[in-house]
Amino acid sequence: xxxxxxVADTLAAPVARTNANIRSGPSLxxxxxDTVLAGTxxxxxxxxxxxxxxxxxxGGWIYAELVANAPAxxxxxxxxxxxxxxxxxxxxxxxxxxxxxxxxxxxxxTVAPGIGGGGSNAFTCIGGCATPPDPSCAIKGNVNSSGExxxxxxxxxxxxxxxxxxxxxxxxxxxxxxxxxxxxxxxxR
Numbered sequence: 001x002x003x004x005x006x007v008a009d010t011l012a013a014p015v016a017r018t019n020a021n022i023r024s025g026p027s028l029x030x031x032x033x034d035t036v037l038a039g040t041x042x043x044x045x046x047x048x049x050x051x052x053x054x055x056x057x058x059g060g061w062i063y064a065e066l067v068a069n070a071p072a073x074x075x076x077x078x079x080x081x082x083x084x085x086x087x088x089x090x091x092x093x094x095x096x097x098x099x100x101x102x103x104x105x106x107x108x109x110t111v112a113p114g115i116g117g118g119g120s121n122a123f124t125c126i127g128g129c130a131t132p133p134d135p136s137c138a139i140k141g142n143v144n145s146s147g148e149x150x151x152x153x154x155x156x157x158x159x160x161x162x163x164x165x166x167x168x169x170x171x172x173x174x175x176x177x178x179x180x181x182x183x184x185x186x187x188x189r
Contacts, residue, residue, distance in 0.1 A: 026053030128171025
């Protein structure tokens with residue numbers, strides 16, 4: 001009788017879930033230093049203590065929700081203190097923490113605390129919200145039939161006819177920067 005030899009499961013490599021911005025520090029307040037296309041393999045070396053941002057080998061940071069198959073990596077022992085110094089600060093890594101659990105789209109939080117200081121919105125939708133957390137978060141992120149991610153702001157031509165269908169990847173955003181960080185581009189009209 002033939003016997004079967006067990007085949008080791010290979011772990012899928014971390015990849016960008018969507019087109020994403022790479023920032024010089026772990027927050028939307030840091031400038032964009034690069035971009036990656038959906039499906040791009042990522043080399044991740046550390047994470048923030050909360051696990052919400054991942055440090056790439058290139059020195060740039062990507063929002064963890066935009067990464068599929070994120071591995072368990074050490075926590076960065078130091079983080080950039082300001083956007084001005086972020087480009088030169090290279091964190092050192094310490095002890096590992098478990099990889100973030102992938103959150104199904106239906107479970108993405110609808111309200112998150114605001115990003116401190118200076119923003120006009122008290123709410124954020126980093127990665128996109130399934131429902132608008134507040135009337136001030138009225139940007140509609142729509143994935144069209146071709147899979148292209150486009151965001152619409154109030155007053156644009158197609159804003160009122162754009163329906164948000166979360167099961168198709170559509171999301172709400174509070175700022176254009178949040179939409180762009182999640183891989184959405186502005187509507188042309």
